[in-house]
Amino acid sequence: MRYAEVVGISDVVINPFEIADFTERAGRGVLVVKQVKKKQIKAIAKRLGLAYDEKQLLFAKQILNEYISEQ
Numbered sequence: 320m321r322y323a324e325v326v327g328i329s330d331v332v333i334n335p336f337e338i339a340d341f342t343e344r345a346g347r348g349v350l351v352v353k354q355v356k357k358k359q360i361k362a363i364a365k366r367l368g369l370a371y372d373e374k375q376l377l378f379a380k381q382i383l384n385e386y387i388s389e390q
Contacts, residue, residue: 355380355387360379361376
């Protein structure tokens with residue numbers, strides 16, 4: 320059984336509907352290019368148990384972003 324939660328008018332947030340929020344591609348035949356962040360690389364390195372420093376993270380970020388942009 321489902322329950323409904325009653326909220327006040329001040330709790331309601333209205334945002335415009337954007338179809339791009341629900342699709343993987345921005346347009347037909349146009350691939351969205353994402354940028355890799357140092358924070359993401361750091362999290363992956365920690366998860367894999369790899370040692371790293373800031374210079375290595377910056378190098379990996381630059382290499383990955385260039386590789387992604389070429390694809």
